[in-house]
Structures are given as structure tokens and as C-alpha cells.
Amino acid sequence: MSDVPVAGDFIADTVRADNAAQTYAGRVRTRFPPEPNGYLHIGHAKAITADFGIAEQFGGLCNLRLDDTNPDTEETEYVESILEDIRWLGYEPAQLLHASDYFQQLYDWAEDLIGQGLAYVDEQDAETISAQRGGYGKPGVESPYRDRPPQESLDLFRRMAAGEFPDNSLVLRAKIDMQSENMQLRDPVMYRIRHSTHHRTGDKWCVYPTYDWAHGQSDAIEGVTHSMCTLEFVEHRPLYDWYLEHLDLPYEKPKQLEFARLELTHTVTSKRRLKGLVDEGVVSGWDDPRMPTLRGLRRRGFPAESIRDFCTHIGVNKTNARHSVEELEAFVRTRLNKVALRRMAVLRPLKLVIENWPEGRVEWFEVANNPENADDGVRRVPFSGELYIERDDFAESPPPKFFRLSPGREVRLRGAYLVTATGLVKDDAGEVVEVRASYDPATRGGDAPDGRKVKSTMHWVSAGHAVDGTVALYDRLFSAEVPGAATGEPLDDLNPDSLELLAGCKLEPALAEPGPSRVVQFERLGYFARDPRQPMLFHRTVGLRDEWASLQKRQQ
Ligand code: ATP
Numbered sequence: 442m443s444d445v446p447v448a449g450d451f452i453a454d455t456v457r458a459d460n461a462a463q464t465y466a467g468r469v470r471t472r473f474p475p476e477p478n479g480y481l482h483i484g485h486a487k488a489i490t491a492d493f494g495i496a497e498q499f500g501g502l503c504n505l506r507l508d509d510t511n512p513d514t515e516e517t518e519y520v521e522s523i524l525e526d527i528r529w530l531g532y533e534p535a536q537l538l539h540a541s542d543y544f545q546q547l548y549d550w551a552e553d554l555i556g557q558g559l560a561y562v563d564e565q566d567a568e569t570i571s572a573q574r575g576g577y578g579k580p581g582v583e584s585p586y587r588d589r590p591p592q593e594s595l596d597l598f599r600r601m602a603a604g605e606f607p608d609n610s611l612v613l614r615a616k617i618d619m620q621s622e623n624m625q626l627r628d629p630v631m632y633r634i635r636h637s638t639h640h641r642t643g644d645k646w647c648v649y650p651t652y653d654w655a656h657g658q659s660d661a662i663e664g665v666t667h668s669m670c671t672l673e674f675v676e677h678r679p680l681y682d683w684y685l686e687h688l689d690l691p692y693e694k695p696k697q698l699e700f701a702r703l704e705l706t707h708t709v710t711s712k713r714r715l716k717g718l719v720d721e722g723v724v725s726g727w728d729d730p731r732m733p734t735l736r737g738l739r740r741r742g743f744p745a746e747s748i749r750d751f752c753t754h755i756g757v758n759k760t761n762a763r764h765s766v767e768e769l770e771a772f773v774r775t776r777l778n779k780v781a782l783r784r785m786a787v788l789r790p791l792k793l794v795i796e797n798w799p800e801g802r803v804e805w806f807e808v809a810n811n812p813e814n815a816d817d818g819v820r821r822v823p824f825s826g827e828l829y830i831e832r833d834d835f836a837e838s839p840p841p842k843f844f845r846l847s848p849g850r851e852v853r854l855r856g857a858y859l860v861t862a863t864g865l866v867k868d869d870a871g872e873v874v875e876v877r878a879s880y881d882p883a884t885r886g887g888d889a890p891d892g893r894k895v896k897s898t899m900h901w902v903s904a905g906h907a908v909d910g911t912v913a914l915y916d917r918l919f920s921a922e923v924p925g926a927a928t929g930e931p932l933d934d935l936n937p938d939s940l941e942l943l944a945g946c947k948l949e950p951a952l953a954e955p956g957p958s959r960v961v962q963f964e965r966l967g968y969f970a971r972d973p974r975q976p977m978l979f980h981r982t983v984g985l986r987d988e989w990a991s992l993q994k995r996q997q
Pocket residue numbers: 473474475476477483484485487488508669670671701702703704710711712713
């Protein structure tokens with residue numbers, strides 16, 4: 442996967458055509474416009490990759506614009522996290538901008554439309570307006586205020602902005618076409634009254650623009666050329682264009698281009714849903730490693746590069762599709778295989794005592810940090826007569842096809858010696874608490890000089906040198922591929938066993954201190970990321986097995 446295939450890209454084609462026709466005099470300017478009402482998730486990564494990627498590809502600029510037009514849901518906390526997450530993904534906005542900076546210009550333009558007879562103040566309540574809008578094949582009903590003189594609307598609009606009226610008592614609507622087949626054009630609302638304190642403009646405004654009125658105009662103010670959004674806005678494009686066509690713009694009119702939302706199996710990608718998981722305590726926070734937020738994925742150990750590669754691989758397209766989370770994980774595994782240092786860790790320890798080991802002797806093995814990359818060098822791993830192995834790697838009475846350690850069986854301790862189990866110790870409850878073994882001194886390094894073969898190689902940690910750690914194993918947060926598909930409520934498909942915390946894991950001493958790579962491969966077990974705040978807590982990023990590949994094989 443080193444050559445990431447780029448899917449057919451209709452956006453790049455559009456930009457190329459515009460450049461050839463000199464539509465924007467060769468200028469390419471894009472923006473990523475999140476509403477600061479939550480943390481960014483994997484779906485946003487697709488939009489970010491497209492917005493910043495197109496600018497990069499054509500030598501243009503991409504801004505971060507916070508779409509902060511709704512005073513009730515937005516918080517400064519989110520603004521900072523959004524910028525941080527974009528930078529973590531590997532992009533730097535040309536400018537950090539706020540839609541709220543344009544409130545005055547938007548207001549002036551609204552007065553302009555009123556003056557042209559293209560907008561009016563409506564005194565009906567929201568339900569009435571909504572009922573009059575009609576529906577597909579159902580005619581719209583014109584508001585009795587639709588033809589009021591511009592001067593009257595202007596006066597009311599000014600008084601709305603001056604705070605004379607209570608919340609939701611009046612709205613400003615564009616006067617377009619109540620019989621249009623496009624519902625968006627049936628006299629959409631441009632302004633509503635909200636006596637709320639905005640996180641940046643404070644109490645200066647009590648009329649706030651709707652998304653549609655703010656978005657295209659913000660694009661125009663910033664000189665955006667190609668304004669990308671998701672497919673649900675296709676219907677809004679005629680309105681986007683209508684507003685721009687009736688205003689005196691500082692630049693060439695921007696172009697809205699829509700692509701499919703990214704969704705992943707076994708998770709949800711809607712800020713509202715994710716916020717619900719946090720608020721209900723289903724997860725520990727926005728950065729819980731099971732969350733599809735960029736913070737969660739980062740804490741879990743997903744490299745930013747893998748997320749970018751995945752987004753580039755799926756490309757921008759026009760059909761909504763749910764991608765397999767395994768597909769994303771394949772990119773993570775490919776990357777980590779190259780960069781993660783190898784370490785040994787025993788998650789469920791069982792003592793192994795080598796009876797013929799010389800009393801008190803310790804041998805230090807030099808073991809490659811990463812066989813995939815010689816430049817990563819070696820580390821020293823101690824071996825002694827008392828070790829820990831995985832409880833699962835020993836069976837008193839082995840079932841068929843169990844080739845790991847059992848009484849009388851010889852196995853290889855990775856990179857060290859061949860050992861044979863000779864006996865065991867049980868506690869009062871009859872559980873095996875210790876395995877006794879003998880080693881063959883002639884097999885140092887793990888191979889027998891007489892060429893005899895063993896069927897199993899196991900990882901181990903020297904008991905006297907081990908450091909204790911806690912390991913978090915994760916399963917899918919939702920057991921259904923499409924959470925909520927059956928009942929409409931994703932929470933019904935919550936997987937109750939998505940987290941397994943193992944305390945008292947035994948780790949090789951090289952893991953005592955944070956090393957050069959935060960994500961390491963625990964031999965035979967998978968990739969694990971050290972927690973940024975709790976250094977002896979490791980999160981399993983992904984397993985070693987390429988589940989995606991085997992899934993595809995099964996589908997063939
Ligand atoms: P949510 O429903 O999660 O709140 P949103 O679309 O309201 O999503 P915004 O913060 O307003 O989220 O979106 C910022 C940008 O990211 C928009 O251009 C939006 O189209 C895009 N975006 C959001 N979710 C996805 C997704 N799942 N896939 C692709 N792009 C997305």
C-alpha cells in the first residue's frame with residue numbers, strides 16, 4: 442500500500458477545467474468550515490483531506506472557517522480542539538477565520554436584498570411558515586407579509602436587530618418562489634431572533650443568520666473558489682447560487698461542489714450522536730480510544746498518515762457508502778509495521794521456572810527493535826530462570842492442534858532457548874500457577890544444533906526484570922455493522938464488551954520509560970499505544986492479523 446491509489450476525483454477535474462478556462466484567473470481557494478459544536482471525527486478527516494488536498498494540489502490556499510452562526514451550541518473549547526486536530530492530521534490553515542466576523546457584512550447585504558424587493562420580514566410563527574412551505578407536489582402558500590413594501594421590512598428588520606422583539610417573533614425571508622420544485626427556494630428564512638450571548642460577538646447581535654444565508658456569502662467574502670460540502674447540500678446549491686447572483690461580490694462567484702459523506706461500519710459519525718455517547722457516559726470522553734473522533738483515534742495510536750492515506754484511497758465520490766472499519770485498520774497496520782518498535786509483553790502472566798538454569802544467572806540478548814528497519818537498532822532483553830509466559834500458551838491437557846507448551850512438549854522461547862515443560866504447580870483451587878521446565882543450553886538463540894524442529898515460538902518476559910502495566914483491549918463500540926439499522930436507535934446495538942482492561946500485565950524492561958515510538962508492537966499480540974497521560978497504560982491500536990484481507994478473501 443505504499444503507492445496509495447487515488448480514486449477518480451471529479452473535484453480535481455472541475456478545478457482543472459476552471460483553471461484552463463481562467464474562471465478564477467488561476468486562483469484556487471478552499472475552506473474547511475466546521476461548526477464548533479463538537480470534536481472532529483473520521484468523517485471530517487475526509488472533508489479536510491479534500492479541502493486542504495485540492496488547495497495543495499493546485500498551489501492554492503485553504504482556510505479554516507469556523508461556522509459559528511448558532512450562538513446556542515458553540516463553545517470556545519471546541520474551536521481550539523478543531524485547530525489542534527487539523528494540525529495533527531498534518532495540515533496548516535492559511536488563515537483562521539470565523540463566520541461571525543462577517544455578521545455586519547451579512548446584515549448589510551440583507552438590507553440590500555430587502556431594498557431590491559428580494560427579502561421581507563414575516564410575522565408568522567415557525568409552524569405556520571413551515572406548513573405553508575408545502576412539499577413535493579404540494580403547492581406552497583404565500584405569506585400575507587410577502588408583498589409588504591421594502592421600506593416597511595427594512596424598518597422592522599432594523600428594529601429586530603435593535604432588540605425590540607422577543608425570540609422567534611419575526612423572521613427575515615428571501616422572496617424567491619413559493620411554487621418552486623426545490624423546497625429550499627420556497628422563501629427560505631435568512632434571519633431569526635435569538636437573545637443569546639455569542640461566544641465571540643457577545644450580546645452585540647440578537648439576529649443570527651441561517652446556515653444558507655451565511656455560508657455562500659462567507660465563501661464570497663473570503664474569495665473561495667471551490668466550496669466543497671457533503672451531498673445533502675445538493676438541494677441547497679440553487680439557493681447558494683441565487684443569493685450570490687443578487688449581491689455585489691468582491692470576487693468571482695464561488696462554486697459549490699458536493700461529495701459523499703464518509704461513514705464507517707460499527708460506529709457513528711455524527712457529532713450529535715458522539716456527544717450523546719459522551720454525555721451518557723457510554724465512553725470516557727471525546728478522546729476515548731473507541732471513539733471515531735480524531736482525538737480518540739490518536740489516543741488509540743492511529744497514525745495521522747494512515748488516516749490521510751485512507752481518505753486519499755477512498756477518494757471523493759458522489760455515492761454515499763459505508764466503508765469497512767477494517768479497511769481503515771489495514772492502512773494503520775501497514776504504517777505501524779514499518780515504524781513500531783517490537784517489544785515483548787505478557788498480558789495474562791503464568792510463571793515459568795527453568796529448573797536446570799544456573800542459580801542467579803541472567804543473560805542479555807540483543808534483539809532487533811524492528812526487523813523491518815535495521816536503522817532502528819537493537820535493545821537488550823534479559824533472560825533468567827524465572828519467566829512469565831501467556832496463560833493461553835500453556836495447556837495441561839492440550840486439545841488437538843494445540844502446539845504450544847504442554848507437559849513433555851518442547852517449544853522455542855523467542856530469540857532465547859528451546860524449553861520443555863517438565864511439571865506444574867497448582868493452587869488449592871486446582872488452577873495451574875506455575876509451570877516447571879528444562880532448557881537446552883545448546884539452543885542459545887533459539888535453534889537446535891541437531892536441526893530438530895519445534896512447532897511453536899512463544900514470547901516471554903523475565904520475571905525479575907518485568908515492569909507492571911495495564912493494557913486496554915478494544916472491540917467494536919457497536920456490534921452491528923450499521924448501528925441502529927434494525928431499530929433506528931444506535932444505542933440498541935452498543936457492544937457491552939467493547940473494553941477489557943487487564944491489570945498486572947508483565948512488560949519487558951525497555952517499556953519502563955517512554956521510548957522513541959509511542960506505538961509499539963507487542964510480539965504476537967498486536968500494536969499498542971502508550972497513553973499520553975498514564976505512561977504505564979497501553980491501548981491496543983489494532984491486532985496483527987489483517988482482518989480486512991481475510992474478509993475480502995471470504996467475499997471472493
Ligand atoms: P455532524 O452531523 O457530525 O454535526 P456536520 O456536517 O454538521 O456533521 P460540520 O462541523 O458542520 O459537521 O462539518 C464541517 C465540514 O465537514 C462540512 O463541510 C461537512 O460537510 C464535512 N463533514 C462532516 N461530516 C462528514 C462526513 N461524515 N464525511 C465527510 N464530510 C463530512
